[in-house]
Amino acid sequence: MEKREKKERREGLPELKNATKGKVVLRFAPNPNGPLSFGHARGIVINGSYAKEWDGELILRFDDTDTVVKPPLPSAYEQIPDEAEWLLGFKPHRVVIASEQMPHYYEHAVKMLENNFGYVCQCTGEQFKEFRVSKTECPCRSNDVSLNLELWTKMTDGTFVPGDAVVRVKTAMDLKNPALRDWPALRIQNTAEHPHPRPMIGSKYRVWPLLDFQSAVEDHVQGVTHIIRGKDLMDSTRKQTLLYEHFGWTYPETMYWGRVKVHEWGGFSTSQMRRDIEAGLFNGWDDPRLPTLSALRKTGITASALRDFWVELGVTQKDISVPLSTLYSHNTKSIDDDAPRVSFVREPVHLKLKGEHSDNVNVEVHPNHPSRGMRNFDVSNKSIWVEKQDLEKSEIRLKGFADITLQNDGKTTSAQIGSIERNDRRPIVHWLPESGSVKATLITAEDGEIKHQNGLLESHSYPHGTMVQVERIGYARVIDSTTLMFTHS
RNA sequence: GCUCGUAUAGUGUAGUGGCCCAUCAUGAAGGACUCUCAUUCCUUCGACCCGGGUUCAAAUCCCGGUACGAGCACCA
Structure with a gap:
């Protein structure tokens, strides 16, 4: 057999063995004892992607056969299908509830x-x-x-x-x-x-x-052709194969993935999260400190970023530990091109402008897309705000506006307008005009703590859920006109 | 303890005996572009766990070791 000149790097998921286009049936079977977490997303993305690739079906199955140790959460039966659809971009083809x-x-x-x-x-x-x-x-x-x-x-x-x-x-x-x-x-x-x-x-x-029996029988009843799951269930496969032999059935093809740990997160189990939420340690399943799908979604991680992330990790049996920056990198790629730029000034310090300048300043909504228009800042009253941190140097440039020199008379700080054109390498800072900015809050979740950063936000009318880029700070999701949820930098 | 599994750059990942002095991404460092510490682009850094064996040839096969993980629940 002739070899190709060069080995092509495989793109996407490894090939499914024994698969026939249109005849592939996969399933994702969570315990509905809580909504979906980050880890569950792997099962949905991998199985769902194969179902799509092979023009097959994805079954969403609720393995709710334990009422004592991991009792089901009624709301999860509604929430999980929604989350799965959000993540996949399509509805699972079948929903099966084990208890039925x-x-x-x-x-x-x-x-x-x-x-x-x-x-x-x-x-x-x-x-x-x-x-x-x-x-x-x-x-x-x-x-x-x-x-x-x-x-x-x-x-x-x-x-x-x-x-x-x-x-x-x-x-x-x-x-x-x-x-x-x-x-x-x-x-x-x-x-x-x-x-x-x-x-x-x-x-x-x-x-x-119990799981092994329920799952084995159900997979057969539903005609599942491929099972892709965590390698902790390898012995499950062996047990179930033994049962299949007794019944005279053929066991589906199986693939496994290893354990994934996210460097920044500890070990979270659904049961533990449920206890912590009930104990009041968190504000619900979508608390931004929790690694749930709803929290990730709320903080501005997109479904496509999550999909790309899991597909990139693939289906290897290695136990891995990934940094959140990998997910963020996918997220940046998925949102930056669409994200309008907005200005948010933390610890605002008021500056009085001195000197000649026009009454209006226009800056781009998105620097790579001039067609999206300009943001208009009205500076006719000569009052602006900048971040306290940016006042360390006395020669700075107001982004899109003018070079200024800071003057402090002991009581107030004023800004002498220098060149309107940019003509040196002084630092560029973001700023806001007094009119056209509103008091606002940037919510962040860092080190297991939710912080509310108060400041001034450029007036905008972006709807809830819009992903914006907060200039020089990072990306955030619009909650309302005066609230932003920080996503990542 | 018994059993099963995995081991490629800092982190992920491709590679199934010769195309491999090893792929791609991410990360870090530097640079270009840019009136954002963003995006985009360029450059650089950096890896086949160890020891044997099979073979003309091994990251790829075999054996041993080591490390890590999982199962041994009347949980999923």
């Missing part, structure tokens, strides 16, 4: 018992752990089918309580990997005390499937 698929799971559980590749185990967790490590078969494993079915009834009808019994999948007890030996498929939950938060479900079921 219980009949499927029961049906397959019974089939598993009837065909004798599953059994009801009445050992305690500790007892079974010993069997698992010593590779010995649990006594319950030899239950005959009718006994298993009878015990199953006791699980479902409430005779048994949580801890009394679980349904296990038969594997070989001498499997090399201890994690796979006779793994548990369904267990009993106390849904009287911990009802499922969805009123339709509530306390209707006592026996609930």
Whole structure:
């Protein structure tokens, strides 16, 4: 075979194995115990991008089968699809809610018992752990089918309580990997005390499937062809493959990604965030200090920046730690060309202008796009504001206006207008006219703290959500005419 | 402890035996442009974990070591 002259650098995501255009089905399966976080975005972006690339489908599946340890948050069922759509630019093709698929799971559980590749185990967790490590078969494993079915009834009808019994999948007890030996498929939950938060479900079921069983059955029912998920679920794949063999099904193609840590963020789990929010440590899921999708969105990170970010990281199994600057760089690329320039003066100091100048100053809305027009500053009353920090030098240039020399008579500072044309290398500073500026706040979230930087903002009428570039400061998202949410510099 | 996985510049990433004295991005430094510390453009810096082996040839295959991560939950 002839080699090409030069190896091309692969663009985008690695190729999907065994994929047929139009026949690819992928899924993203979060636990709706909270809205989506930054990490979830990877699952959506990667699976969604493949679905799009292969003209296939993306299923959004709510894995809400735990009512005790990670109880679902009702609002998440509404919020997650919205967030997924925002991030992807399209709606997931199907939405599946595991708690509504219980009949499927029961049906397959019974089939598993009837065909004798599953059994009801009445050992305690500790007892079974010993069997698992010593590779010995649990006594319950030899239950005959009718006994298993009878015990199953006791699980479902409430005779048994949580801890009394679980349904296990038969594997070989001498499997090399201890994690796979006779793994548990369904267990009993106390849904009287911990009802499922969805009123339709509530306390209707006592026996609930565990992730590996639920996910395995659901993937088959939905016709999933490719599973791309974190490598922490590698053993899950192996467990599920064992179950698929029992059922005579073929397991989907799988790919994994490694752990991602963002250098600036600590470890955040959805459960922990939920506790912290409920404890009042944060102002809700979209608190800008939180790594949730809603917070990122609120602070001005765009969906396309998030998509580019995750696609660039790809689907490697390496555990990585990325700095936020990588995300910001993508974000700058996605917003700068559109972002109108505005002036925001922190710690404003008033200056009286002395000398000759015109009454109006025009500066560009966007320096790279003159067609977007000019911003007009009225300086007829000779009063302007500049940042205190910029007053360290006495020779400065007011951006787009004039060179000035500062004069301090001990009480007030005035500015002697020098050249209107720029004719030296003195520092250029941004400024605002007295008329045409309003008191405003720039909200920043730094070092786990929300800060409100007061100052003066150029009057504008940009709608809520507009991304602007605050000259010499950075990018920000317009909240209202007097409030900006800082994005990054 | 048992099991599984990963290891390319500061950070990510491409590379599946010869095109590789290694790709692209980001970062840092310098410069051009610019009436923003923005954008854009240019230049520079900088890496195949270690040790064996297979081969005419290894970042790429094999073995060992080391490091890091994950699973071993009646969580997802």
